[in-house]
Amino acid sequence: MIDQAFAHSFANEWIEAWNNHDLEQVLSHYADDFEMHSPVIAQIAGEPSGMLQGKQAVGAYWSQALQLLPDLQFELITVLAGVSSITLYYRGALDRLAAEVFHFGPDGKVVKAFAHYGV
Template sequence: MNQNQANAFAAKWIEAWNAHDLDRILSHYTDDFEMNSPLIAKRLAVPSGTLKGKAAVGEYWQGALRAYPDLRFELLKVLRGVSWVTLYYLGATGNEVAETFLFDGNGKVTQVFASYA
């Protein structure tokens, strides 16, 4: 993954969230991707903090979009690895968030790790 690809992913991902367009958001992911977040552990009482698949994660994210009707993410930094990207941004409540996205060979996200300040 080069920096241009990482920046393009970041721009499209942020735009999809800021548009509150769940279909566009989910278009970045494989059908069986895993989302790992301490908020999943807290809000859904899932001790591992992991949800798997577009259906489960989509339902969780739909709830977040309803809970935060004015949700807007502000991208601060794009960091890249070999087959992953970390987006550093301000989240729904203005908190600092870092999400690391692991990509497959087709450019789709297979796993995500979210961290919150």
């Protein structure tokens, strides 16, 4: 079970790492072979499935995204906790609303993440 303390700690660390553009700190929250699902992957990384696997592939994609958006800042709106997952609802790039769902393994690292964006 995800408890409130873990959920808020993860959310605050994740948002802070992104706002500092500290890619290594962002990636520290993920398992080595995690899956990232996002419609932006298709746009930036050119992967039509919208899915990348592993820190190396996702790190390269996020590095490219940070270069394209040098002023990127996230504003956390709320944190939602589930059984083995957390959803962060935040304002992201280009002032767009986003919800990201993180599924955690037994070691507390993200094994799958799904990003959703306001249309």
